[in-house]
Amino acid sequence: MTTQARGLHTRVLEALGLAITAGEYPPGSVLRTDDLAQRFEVSRTVVREVVRVLESMHLVASRRRVGVTVRPTEQWNVYDPQVIRWRLAGADRPRQLRSLTVLRSAVEPVAAGLAALNATPEQCRALTEEALGMVATSRGRRLEAYLVHDIAFHRIVLDASGNEMFARLGDVVAEVLTGRTHHHVMFDDPDPAAVTLHVQVAEAVRGRDAVRAEELTRQIALGALRELDVLAPRAEPAPGPGPSRAVPMPHTGP
Amino acid sequence: MTTQARGLHTRVLEALGLAITAGEYPPGSVLRTDDLAQRFEVSRTVVREVVRVLESMHLVASRRRVGVTVRPTEQWNVYDPQVIRWRLAGADRPRQLRSLTVLRSAVEPVAAGLAALNATPEQCRALTEEALGMVATSRGRRLEAYLVHDIAFHRIVLDASGNEMFARLGDVVAEVLTGRTHHHVMFDDPDPAAVTLHVQVAEAVRGRDAVRAEELTRQIALGALRELDVLAPRAEPAPGPGPSRAVPMPHTGP
DNA sequence: CTGTGATGTAAAAGTCATACTTTTTGTTCG
DNA sequence: CGAACAAAAAGTATGACTTTTACATCACAG
Numbered sequence: 106m107t108t109q110a111r112g113l114h115t116r117v118l119e120a121l122g123l124a125i126t127a128g129e130y131p132p133g134s135v136l137r138t139d140d141l142a143q144r145f146e147v148s149r150t151v152v153r154e155v156v157r158v159l160e161s162m163h164l165v166a167s168r169r170r171v172g173v174t175v176r177p178t179e180q181w182n183v184y185d186p187q188v189i190r191w192r193l194a195g196a197d198r199p200r201q202l203r204s205l206t207v208l209r210s211a212v213e214p215v216a217a218g219l220a221a222l223n224a225t226p227e228q229c230r231a232l233t234e235e236a237l238g239m240v241a242t243s244r245g246r247r248l249e250a251y252l253v254h255d256i257a258f259h260r261i262v263l264d265a266s267g268n269e270m271f272a273r274l275g276d277v278v279a280e281v282l283t284g285r286t287h288h289h290v291m292f293d294d295p296d297p298a299a300v301t302l303h304v305q306v307a308e309a310v311r312g313r314d315a316v317r318a319e320e321l322t323r324q325i326a327l328g329a330l331r332e333l334d335v336l337a338p339r340a341e342p343a344p345g346p347g348p349s350r351a352v353p354m355p356h357t358g359p
Numbered sequence: 360m361t362t363q364a365r366g367l368h369t370r371v372l373e374a375l376g377l378a379i380t381a382g383e384y385p386p387g388s389v390l391r392t393d394d395l396a397q398r399f400e401v402s403r404t405v406v407r408e409v410v411r412v413l414e415s416m417h418l419v420a421s422r423r424r425v426g427v428t429v430r431p432t433e434q435w436n437v438y439d440p441q442v443i444r445w446r447l448a449g450a451d452r453p454r455q456l457r458s459l460t461v462l463r464s465a466v467e468p469v470a471a472g473l474a475a476l477n478a479t480p481e482q483c484r485a486l487t488e489e490a491l492g493m494v495a496t497s498r499g500r501r502l503e504a505y506l507v508h509d510i511a512f513h514r515i516v517l518d519a520s521g522n523e524m525f526a527r528l529g530d531v532v533a534e535v536l537t538g539r540t541h542h543h544v545m546f547d548d549p550d551p552a553a554v555t556l557h558v559q560v561a562e563a564v565r566g567r568d569a570v571r572a573e574e575l576t577r578q579i580a581l582g583a584l585r586e587l588d589v590l591a592p593r594a595e596p597a598p599g600p601g602p603s604r605a606v607p608m609p610h611t612g613p
Numbered sequence: 614c615t616g617t618g619a620t621g622t623a624a625a626a627g628t629c630a631t632a633c634t635t636t637t638t639g640t641t642c643g
Numbered sequence: 644c645g646a647a648c649a650a651a652a653a654g655t656a657t658g659a660c661t662t663t664t665a666c667a668t669c670a671c672a673g
Binding site: 114150153154157158160161162179182183184185186187204205207208210211212214215216219268269270271272273 | 437439440458464469525526527
């Protein structure tokens with residue numbers, strides 16, 4: 106799907122990144138560049154470049170006399186959109202979707218509040234347009250068309266916040282929305298309440314009502330989280346060490 | 360300081376990454392691998408690996424027959440800790456500190472709320488310990504010692520939230536706190552109110568009071584933002600296109 | 614006999630130089 | 644104005660060499 110044949114480097118990187126994030130080589134595994142070169146039928150040059158990139162993502166560490174070792178999950182650069190894509194394509198998609206949705210529930214409300222203060226008229230217009238687009242496509246199994254508007258909407262909010270770190274989460278949100286649509290972690294038609302909320306956020310932003318924009322967006326995020334709980338019930342406690350811990354939703358307000 | 364001589368690759372990567380993020384090669388600039396190899400007195404192999412890494416950070420794009428072009432700032436992977444470090448070391452540290460602090464103000468309160476629900480007894484203990492450490496070092500120009508406790512405190516909160524995305528922001532927060540201390544974007548002694556708030560957060564987490572932990576942490580974050588406003592006054596409107604936009608603080612609550 | 618420390622060796626990554634391929638841009642010529 | 648062509652730069656492959664370092668071996672002291 107996203108796998109173009111843009112070069113050997115890309116092909117190998119994709120394959121290796123996917124394999125590692127999928128847990129095919131568990132943390133601690135050791136790879137050797139010569140082996141990889143043979144396995145993928147490319148030169149060591151290519152493998153070395155790939156390894157360097159994976160290293161910069163903290164997926165692996167390369168040490169002399171020992172090889173390329175897969176790092177423990179906690180050290181991965183999980184904000185790298187590439188890593189996110191790989192993990193969403195893999196086995197722990199549910200867990201990943203939940204983490205990311207919780208992140209959204211923290212960031213997007215604040216971003217929306219800032220957007221209400223900072224959005225340009227053009228952004229207000231675009232926001233309303235996308236909200237209306239969502240309304241228009243919210244019925245009749247038109248999930249793909251709906252998704253496009255949904256992504257655009259959230260991207261505009263994050264952009265309009267005027268904060269660069271928020272803006273860069275646009276890709277992440279896009280991956281989340283795409284992931285939950287394409288993997289059916291979603292109802293057949295979008296939740297009508299959510300659609301309404303989006304329209305209201307657009308109104309609040311246009312009306313410079315930061316508090317309202319923030320609160321409405323919080324409702325959207327919490328709704329998404331609830332939906333996730335229904336459609337992808339929380340997995341059993343992680344098999345790691347330490348006492349089992351609940352992973353509840355963020356606050357629902359006083 | 361952090362520049363070890365771990366190899367040619369690291370040296371060149373550091374130099375180039377720093378130069379690019381510092382705007383020494385403005386977006387659109389074209390570099391050629393052969394030139395770089397000459398300039399840094401290393402082989403093309405090394406340069407290519409470095410370029411590949413910079414490419415994975417979306418700092419540059421490499422195209423045949425054209426060269427390695429620096430990408431526009433908006434496309435950089437600003438969540439990559441490496442990129443953050445480079446930018447904090449460069450000219451737009453103030454802007455960077457502000458963006459990151461706003462991000463903190465969104466994320467940390469929610470993380471603290473979750474931590475109150477999820478923290479292990481051991482984490483509660485450690486949290487209290489660090490808070491007390493902050494108290495102990497909060498007077499007498501002991502900023503370095505204070506910093507250590509401050510970083511540890513926030514790391515524990517983010518970890519204890521049980522959310523992997525939050526946990527990974529520990530490095531970012533550490534960079535922010537370190538940056539503002541080392542570059543004197545901070546008072547001579549820590550704000551006593553902030554110190555007290557940290558102690559109270561530790562209490563709230565131990566007492567499983569999520570709402571209180573969240574609200575107190577929000578106060579900490581907003582305090583940091585205010586301090587930034589006092590000590591590093593907002594720069595003039597960015598020279599980019601579009602109407603000038605204010606960048607106010609996130610909501611201060613109803 | 615056992616634990617400890619120096620020494621040596623080989624395995625793997627790191628580096629370099631070179632030759633060759635492929636893509637792409639810009640120019641020239643019909 | 645379009646098509647063929649030439650050159651530029653990245654992409655790929657290969658082989659030789661260097662550097663680091665884990666591990667084994669061996670000597671010696673307790």
